[in-house]
Amino acid sequence: MTPATNAAKPPIPEPILSAKDVNAYFNAFHAVRGVSLDVEPNSVTALIGPSGCGKSTFLRTLNRLHEEIPGARFEGEVTLEGENIYGRGMDPVQVRRKIGMVFQKPNPFPSLSIYENVVVGLTLAGVKDRRLLDETAERALKHSALWDEVKDKLRAPGTSLSGGQQQRLCIARALAVKPPVILMDEPTSALDPISTARIEELLGELKKEVTVVIVTHNMQQAARCSDRTAFFFMGELVEYDRSTRLFTNPQDKRTEQYITGRFG
Amino acid sequence: MTFQDVYAKLDARRTIVNRLMLGLLGLASLVAILPLVFVLYYVVHRGIQGLNLSFFTQLPKPVGETGGGLGNAVLGTLVLVGLGSAVGVPIGIASGVFLSEFKRSRFAPWLRSAVELLAGVPSIILGIFAYAVLVVPLHGFSAAAGALALAIILIPTVAKTTEEVLKLVPDHIREAGLGLGLPRWKVILRIVVYGSRSGILTGVMLGVARISGESAPLLFTALNSQYWPRGLLAPISSLPVQIYTYAISPFDDWTQLAWTGSMVLVLFVLVANLLMRAILGGKKA
Ligand SMILES: Nc1ncnc2c1ncn2[C@@H]1O[C@H](COP(=O)(O)OP(=O)(O)OP(=O)(O)O)[C@@H](O)[C@H]1O
Ligand SMILES: [Mg+2]
Numbered sequence: 118m119t120p121a122t123n124a125a126k127p128p129i130p131e132p133i134l135s136a137k138d139v140n141a142y143f144n145a146f147h148a149v150r151g152v153s154l155d156v157e158p159n160s161v162t163a164l165i166g167p168s169g170c171g172k173s174t175f176l177r178t179l180n181r182l183h184e185e186i187p188g189a190r191f192e193g194e195v196t197l198e199g200e201n202i203y204g205r206g207m208d209p210v211q212v213r214r215k216i217g218m219v220f221q222k223p224n225p226f227p228s229l230s231i232y233e234n235v236v237v238g239l240t241l242a243g244v245k246d247r248r249l250l251d252e253t254a255e256r257a258l259k260h261s262a263l264w265d266e267v268k269d270k271l272r273a274p275g276t277s278l279s280g281g282q283q284q285r286l287c288i289a290r291a292l293a294v295k296p297p298v299i300l301m302d303e304p305t306s307a308l309d310p311i312s313t314a315r316i317e318e319l320l321g322e323l324k325k326e327v328t329v330v331i332v333t334h335n336m337q338q339a340a341r342c343s344d345r346t347a348f349f350f351m352g353e354l355v356e357y358d359r360s361t362r363l364f365t366n367p368q369d370k371r372t373e374q375y376i377t378g379r380f381g
Numbered sequence: 382m383t384f385q386d387v388y389a390k391l392d393a394r395r396t397i398v399n400r401l402m403l404g405l406l407g408l409a410s411l412v413a414i415l416p417l418v419f420v421l422y423y424v425v426h427r428g429i430q431g432l433n434l435s436f437f438t439q440l441p442k443p444v445g446e447t448g449g450g451l452g453n454a455v456l457g458t459l460v461l462v463g464l465g466s467a468v469g470v471p472i473g474i475a476s477g478v479f480l481s482e483f484k485r486s487r488f489a490p491w492l493r494s495a496v497e498l499l500a501g502v503p504s505i506i507l508g509i510f511a512y513a514v515l516v517v518p519l520h521g522f523s524a525a526a527g528a529l530a531l532a533i534i535l536i537p538t539v540a541k542t543t544e545e546v547l548k549l550v551p552d553h554i555r556e557a558g559l560g561l562g563l564p565r566w567k568v569i570l571r572i573v574v575y576g577s578r579s580g581i582l583t584g585v586m587l588g589v590a591r592i593s594g595e596s597a598p599l600l601f602t603a604l605n606s607q608y609w610p611r612g613l614l615a616p617i618s619s620l621p622v623q624i625y626t627y628a629i630s631p632f633d634d635w636t637q638l639a640w641t642g643s644m645v646l647v648l649f650v651l652v653a654n655l656l657m658r659a660i661l662g663g664k665k666a
């Protein structure tokens with residue numbers, strides 16, 4: 118069933134995140150079909166493919182957000198650092214604290230300040246130590262390359278920032294809870310070219326400390342910013358390889374057709 | 382005729398229509414505001430003469446004696462509205478949150494129909510309900526029954542506005558909360574509801590303003606009383622009922638008290654509204 122090109126090349130000896138034969142459904146609709154994919158620690162992995170091929174759905178199975186949709190169903194196994202996140206007794210809330218997410222549309226929480234937005238994952242988990250919160254906020258904002266722009270107006274509403282700044286705020290918010298893995302679903306598709314470039318730069322910085330899995334429609338972006346790229350087509354993982362190789366020397370006909378712009 | 386000519390003609394027409402429509406809008410706004418201005422002016426004009434400290438501190442005097450006030454009615458309205466809100470607001474907000482955040486639950490359509498029906502029931506009928514469940518079994522009119530009637534009037538208003546306000550929060554905000562590793566109840570209460578608190582409070586304010594002026598459902602629940610409030614199980618006076626009683630009385634000083642009572646009631650609602658707006662407006666900016 119699984120095509121030969123599906124396996125990671127070269128194999129990843131100690132993946133931080135590993136999906137095994139993942140199937141995802143919306144009621145009877147089979148959206149993700151038997152996807153197995155290993156993610157290398159401290160890397161950026163890009164998921165590409167035509168619209169509707171199941172990239173977002175697959176991504177959302179990786180932090181158990183898929184199951185929040187009514188009628189959604191999941192089969193398979195996903196391990197984070199060797200532990201099955203769908204295992205018995207695993208709490209999705211705990212899983213999501215370790216696997217953060219950044220969405221397509223910047224979505225700072227309404228009527229929270231910039232500062233409150235960044236540390237909300239901690240404050241709502243009961244952290245009260247001001248020093249710790251202040252340090253975390255500064256670190257996360259510096260890490261997401263937003264600190265210099267907002268350090269004088271941390272009390273301003275998060276929604277008062279520009280779209281690109283809001284998206285970096287959302288990245289800071291995800292970073293603040295220190296997840297080892299961050300998933301990003303087309304984080305730049307609602308942004309202007311300059312904001313996009315800033316976030317692309319950021320990816321290179323981020324991977325020193327976290328592992329990033331990013332869905333993108335922008336093939337230049339995938340080629341520029343990712344270490345590995347996975348090409349999805351009609352719910353299946355068609356090809357998964359080092360980005361340098363996948364974009365220059367695709368093994369599958371469909372991959373080649375897609376990256377040369379012949380469909381999708 | 383060239384294109385330029387056609388466009389010039391169209392532009393001239395568009396400008397005129399534009400001005401005309403703007404004028405009509407202005408006129409409509411004026412017509413909408415006018416009653417408010419007139420009511421305020423007239424009520425204050427007639428009411429201000431009777432306004433003094435004893436209005437708030439004294440009981441009504443029997444016919445023939447001069448002076449006296451509506452202190453018991455002012456206090457009674459505060460008690461009834463406070464008690465009704467204390468019961469109605471939490472239930473209303475909780476219902477609204479349920480309708481918005483658990484709309485797929487099997488119970489939601491029932492609750493929604495109930496809320497919509499309740500919103501459409503005339504307040505006097507809700508008074509009859511309170512009469513049947515509290516006045517009849519307890520063998521007497523009571524503040525508690527009045528407060529219950531007001532609470533029931535408040536619930537659908539608050540529930541509907543809460544639901545509408547929460548529905549404006551896009552789903553991806555909720556997903557972002559879940560994605561941070563927050564449990565669903567915290568996402569709902571601390572992010573969705575907290576983020577919408579100004580909208581919810583506006584709904585609460587409108588509801589409270591409405592029940593402050595209700596008289597019909599109080600007529601056969603709280604009834605009226607010439608004394609200071611004497612507990613929740615005794616009849617209690619309220620401004621709307623007292624105004625009703627005194628306004629139709631043939632005595633001049635009673636009618637004056639009714640006017641002053643009306644002024645106090647209207648100003649209370651107005652000031653509460655403006656205060657709330659000022660507080661929330663300041664927060665939002
Ligand atoms: N909530 C849902 N209910 C039912 N079907 C859904 C739902 N979300 C997605 N689908 C279906 O699942 C399939 C995969 O959707 P998905 O969102 O994963 O695609 P995608 O690759 O992310 O596309 P895009 O690039 O447009 O974001 C699509 O056919 C879509 O119609
Ligand atoms: Mg998608």
